[in-house]
Amino acid sequence: MTEPLNIAIAGLGTVGAGTVRLLVDQAALLATRSRREIRVTSVSARDRGRNRGIDISNYQWFDDAAQMAAEAEADVVVELIGGSDGVARAVCDAAIAAGRHVVTANKALLAEAGTEIARAAEGAGVSLGYEAAVAGGIPVIKALREGLAGNRIERLHGILNGTCNYILTAMRDTGREFDDVLAEAQELGYAEVDPAFDVDGVDTAHKLAILTSVAFGTEVDFKSVHIEGIRNIATADIEYAEELGYRIKLLGIAERNEHGIHQRVHPAMVSTAAPIAAVEGVFNAVVADGDFVGTTVFEGRGAGAGPTASAVVSDIVDIACGRLTPAFGVPASALAKPEAAPMESHRGMYYVRLMVLDQPGVFADVAAALRDHEISIEAAIQRTRSEAEAVPVVLTTHDVQESAMQGALDEIGGFDAVQEPPHMIRIEKF
C-alpha cells in the first residue's frame, strides 16, 4: 500500500458533513478499493461549534478555508462551500496554486469559470473532480467522459433539478397549483427559502452547461444557455398534457445543429413512453445519444447528503487510484470555442393554450395568424363553453421554427378576445 491520501474539506453543511461521515464509515472499504488509506486531516466551516452529528475533533481546524487550501496537510481539497465567487473560488485557486487536487460540488462556479479553473488545474498537474456538481449521486460525468469515450455525443437531455421535478410531480399528483406546491416544498425542505435559482431554471442551466462541455468537448458556455423556469406552468397545462399523451418536465437540452451547439432549459412536454417521463419526484436523469452506443439513460437521486457525498468520494477514489482525466475529457487547451446556436434556430412542435372569450370568429383569427406564420396545426381542443368568462383553446403544432412561433404568439397575444398571454410549452420528441 502507498501513502495515505490526505483530505481537507471546506464547508461542513449537509454535503460536507455527509462526506466526512462516508469517509469515516466506509474507511476500510475505501482503503481496499483505493489500495491506500483515505483520511480527513483538516476541515473548515463558518461555525466551529455547531453540532453536525460528526466528530471533527481529530481534524485540524481552519477558520479560513482558503488558508486551509493553501496550507493544510492535504493532497486533495474538497470545496463544498458553494457559490460562483468569493470564498469557493478562492479555495479552488489556492488549492491549485499549492499543487493540490480539487474536488467540488459547485455547479455555479464551474458554469461560470469551469474552463479557466480546468486550465489552471492542468497547468499545475492536478485533478479537478466535480461529479457531485451534476445530478447528485448519478456518476454521469464519468459515464460521459470515460464510459462513452468512443462516441460522438449528438444530443443529451436531462432532468437536473430535483426541486422542480418534485413540484411538477406533486402538481400532477394532487392537482394543486404551483404556488401552493412550492410553499409545501419549502416547508418540507425540498425547496429553498429563495427558490429562484431552482424554479427559474438557473440551477438546471448551470448543470447543463457543464454536461455540454463534457459531451461536446467545448468550453463551458453558461451565458449562451436559453433559460425558462416552471413558474408559468398551470395544472391546466399538466392535465392537457396527460390528455395528449405527454408529461411536463423541466429539461436541460444540448444538441448540435447546423448553427452550432444549442443549449436550452425550459419546461417541455415529453411522451409518456419516453424513459425520462417516468423520472418522478426528487430523482434526476440524464439521457445521452451517442453515434455508436445509441441512447443511454442514467437515473438516480439528484441531491441530498448521501448521494452527493457518494459522488464526491468517487472523485477522491479516482485520485487515490491515480485515475486522472482532464476535467472536461480533453485538455482544456483542446476544448473548442463553442458556436452558440440561438433559440430562434430551434425547430420543433409546440403546445399552446389560449384563454379566449367565446366569441364568433376568434378561432378563425387565431388560425389565420398561425397560417400567416406558416405554422400548421396538428390538433386543437376546445371543450368548455362559457359566455361569461374566458375558456381554454388548446393547440398543438407540427414542426415549426421558434422564431415563427414567437411571431405568431406576439400577434395572437394582442387580440382583444385573448385574455391572458398565450401559454406555450415546447413538445420534445426523444
Place this chain on the structure above:
Amino acid sequence: MTEPLNIAIAGLGTVGAGTVRLLVDQAALLATRSRREIRVTSVSARDRGRNRGIDISNYQWFDDAAQMAAEAEADVVVELIGGSDGVARAVCDAAIAAGRHVVTANKALLAEAGTEIARAAEGAGVSLGYEAAVAGGIPVIKALREGLAGNRIERLHGILNGTCNYILTAMRDTGREFDDVLAEAQELGYAEVDPAFDVDGVDTAHKLAILTSVAFGTEVDFKSVHIEGIRNIATADIEYAEELGYRIKLLGIAERNEHGIHQRVHPAMVSTAAPIAAVEGVFNAVVADGDFVGTTVFEGRGAGAGPTASAVVSDIVDIACGRLTPAFGVPASALAKPEAAPMESHRGMYYVRLMVLDQPGVFADVAAALRDHEISIEAAIQRTRSEAEAVPVVLTTHDVQESAMQGALDEIGGFDAVQEPPHMIRIEKF
C-alpha cells in the same frame, strides 16, 4: 503526446468489425481524448477473405489468434471470439503471459474463470477490461466499480438479455405465445438459431455473476446462480400480471442476505411503476442500491455492433490514458470467497396460476395446502367457468419462504383436479 497505443483484435464478427470501424471512424476524437493515437495493428479471424465492410489490408493478419496475442505488435489484445474455453481462453492467457492488456466482451469466459484471469492479469501488471461483457453499451462496470466506489452495494437487479426482453415485450404487445414469438425473433436475427443460452437464462446468469463480483467484492461464483428461463411464460400470465399491476421481466438479481450472497435469474413480476418495468425490447438496464447513493438506474442497448464496440473502446481509452483498475474493483487477492445463499432461503411474494377442473372443493383443497405450508393468500382470481375443460385459478401470496412455496406447489401439483404443473412466478418489490 506519448507513443501510439497498438491494438490487436481477435475475432472479426459483428462486434469485431464494429470495433475496427469505431477505432477508424473516430480516430481523431479518440486521439484527443486519449492524448495519444490508438491504432489497430493486427487482426485474426477464421476467414481472411470474408467481406466485413471494413478494410483490413493494412493490418498484420494472423491465422492463429493465440499466436497473435503472443507475438503481434500490440499493447492491447481485444478478444472478441467468445466461448468459455478453447481459443478465447488461449488468447487471453497468451496476451497476459506476453504482458499485454486484455479487453474482452466474453461473459461466458469471465463467468467461468474471471477470478483466475484477473489474478493472472494483476500478476503480469496488465489490465483486464470487460465493459462489453455486461449490458452492451451501458458503462455499468465502470459505474459500479468507480462511480459508486463510495458505496456498499446492498442489492442489484437487471434486465441483462435483450433477446428475452424482446420476446417478453413482443408477447405482451401482440398476445402471441412464446414459441411463435421466438421463431419470429430468430427470423429477425434477434435470437440465435440455438436460443437456449438466451431463453434458458444462462447468458443472464453469466452477466449477473460478473456484476455480483464487482458489486460485492467477491470472487466470481457463476455455479451458485439459481437459473430459470422464460420458456414457461404464457401470455395468460402476462395478461394476469397486467391486471395485477405487474410486468413480467427476466431478471438477474444479486443481494446480500443473512445466508450470504444470493444470485438468482428467473422471470419476475415487477410493479409497472418500477423503473425497470419500462425497459422494453432489446434494451438492458441495471439498478443498483448503494448505502449512500440510494437507487441508481443505468439503461441502454444491450447488444449489437455499435453499443458493444462503444464499450470495448471505453476500456481501450482507459488503458490509453493510464486509468488502470483491478478487474473487479479490488485486487483479485482481496476478493472475498462468496458464501452462497441457497434459493430456498429466498423470501418474497409469489404469483401462482393453476389450471384446474372446475369441481366443488378444489379451491378448498388448494387453500388448505397453502395454509398447511403457512402461506397466506393476498389475492385470488377465478373468473372463467367451464364444465368441459380446465380453467385458470390465479393466486398471489404475501411474503413467504421459497422452500414453503415449493412444498405447497409439489402438493398442489399432485391433486387430481390440477391439470398442469402449477405456473409460479416470483413477485419482486423494488
